């Protein structure tokens with residue numbers, strides 16, 4: 001069930017750099033959202049912004065859902081200025097969740113930037129604690145490390161400028177982890193820029209690991225009506241199909257995704 | 267609903283009559299949802315009761331499945347958006363099998379928007395939908411700017427327009443609405459051609475050709491380079507064109523373009539539209555069309571108008 005709920009802002013605080021946490025009082029959406037699902041938020045006071053903005057639900061606590069967001073443009077700037085007690089119109093929960101983790105596999109969460117927010121509920125839900133790999137351009141883009149640790153996960157960090165953790169990419173951490181534990185049966189959960197998702201998918205396919213990837217796409221309606229957010233996948237019969245990230249996704253199994261300009265997979 | 271009706275009668279006020287007729291299509295109220303913004307029917311079912319809408323205009327359907335354009339397919343611009351979806355759809359057979367059962371039961375008027383790469387394709391889709399049962403009318407999309415063959419030439423070339431409307435008219439008994447391109451010097455002339463060729467109504471406008479550029483990468487912001495502009499930005503353009511069309515021909519006109527409030531819908535009615543369709547505004551407020559229905563009822567009652575006929579075409583000049 002998709003709801004359109006008017007949510008009161010309980011808190012909206014900066015957590016370093018351009019990143020913020022928005023806490024929204026919610027019954028219907030907070031009561032039913034699953035890890036990996038997202039919401040579509042109407043930007044208040046700005047009728048010139050005709051589209052809602054999609055955000056993953058970061059977590060649910062005390063009857064509130066929280067959104068962990070980065071201020072990047074006009075819409076998120078207005079959100080950042082939204083005060084406590086303001087009312088926001090939120091559509092959700094949208095999309096399909098990450099599936100339950102395989103109990104026999106060692107879960108690895110791979111996050112680029114705010115992708116960490118989409119994986120936090122996965123970390124809460126997994127019976128088995130595994131490893132979280134956090135990547136970003138610089139130390140300020142490494143998010144939620146202590147939160148993942150307090151849930152009992154091992155956290156490893158890579159930054160492109162070397163300001164925190166390994167100097168390199170999050171997939172370098174993944175390579176090192178796979179190399180360290182050759183016999184291990186892994187399962188990957190990833191959210192981040194598309195290039196990162198693709199790199200995770202490639203490794204998963206090489207190693208025969210099941211990997212679940214959460215995609216970002218430009219969205220119009222968020223509910224499957226406008227066909228703005230499509231992605232090409234293959235169905236069980238190997239037929240190429242164009243599906244909607246907002247309905248059939250945002251989570252897809254790596255092996256089903258058709259990657260553009262990649263003859264290797266096509 | 268009944269309770270409110272009873273109260274009103276008790277107070278001696280008659281509920282205004284919102285029903286309307288579009289070239290033989292009976293509608294319980296004159297507010298529909300526009301093609302391409304409400305999917306194939308069921309997508310908004312959790313959020314919008316379809317039986318309270320005047321009608322649903324389904325996304326453009328073609329003979330064969332179409333994959334549409336490459337993403338990104340949508341970009342927001344001030345007071346509007348540019349889309350280059352490219353008429354993606356699963357083809358008429360799949361549509362009839364998978365979506366018509368829902369649409370037949372949804373309790374409102376169902377209009378299917380159709381397009382083709384040739385006149386023959388328009389005809390075949392029209393014939394298939396006439397047999398399907400449950401379709402109340404067809405809307406010929408002759409005006410989509412997003413695919414080269416996608417009807418834009420049909421909608422801007424007077425001779426082709428007459429030919430496609432005449433041939434589809436001869437192929438179906440369903441009421442025929444022709445959706446006109448705004449991309450023409452004289453919309454009235456084309457509306458007259460539709461009338462002469464046997465159309466039952468015209469709808470306008472479709473999106474306006476548009477483009478946006480990312481100034482950092484210097485790349486177009488749409489995968490298809492350009493697309494069609496919709497939303498509040500195009501509403502005044504649409505009002506003018508609807509006004510011209512209603513003056514030029516006797517066909518009922520459906521006003522489309524940037525309706526996001528009661529006032530926007532009222533403007534269309536006042537210049538002569540017999541119905542309106544809400545498009546882009548549904549994305550931000552899925553219940554926009556329903557709110558306009560409620561607002562319209564109050565407006566008519568508040569202005570002492572008994573029904574839509576007392577409002578439509580009452581522009582004072």
Ligand SMILES: Cc1cc2nc3c(=O)[nH]c(=O)nc-3n(C[C@H](O)[C@H](O)[C@H](O)COP(=O)(O)OP(=O)(O)OC[C@H]3O[C@@H](n4cnc5c(N)ncnc54)[C@H](O)[C@@H]3O)c2cc1C
Nearest residue numbers: 053054055056068069070072073074075076114216217218
């Ligand atoms: C399923 C999903 C989950 C997301 N989860 C989060 C999250 O948890 N935290 C977070 O900070 N961000 C998240 N995003 C990205 C977020 O939607 C964009 O950062 C936001 O829409 C930017 O809006 P803006 O007006 O500030 O930016 P502008 O660049 O001014 O936006 C212009 C238009 O582009 C769209 N847009 C811009 N960037 C993106 C993007 N990366 N993805 C999709 N649309 C975009 C906007 O929605 C808007 O329509 C998610 C995106 C998707 C699709």
Ligand SMILES: Cc1cc2nc3c(=O)[nH]c(=O)nc-3n(C[C@H](O)[C@H](O)[C@H](O)COP(=O)(O)O)c2cc1C
Nearest residue numbers: 300301302326407471472496497523524525545546
């Ligand atoms: C995402 C999107 C898809 C559309 N698809 C179609 C379509 O398939 N057929 C059609 O005739 N018009 C299509 N349109 C045009 C709308 O039906 C409408 O004419 C136009 O958007 C103007 O109305 P609006 O400003 O209320 O959106 C589409 C518009 C949008 C925004």
Ligand code: FES
Nearest residue numbers: 220222224227246
């Ligand atoms: S955003 Fe409209 S179909 Fe996905």
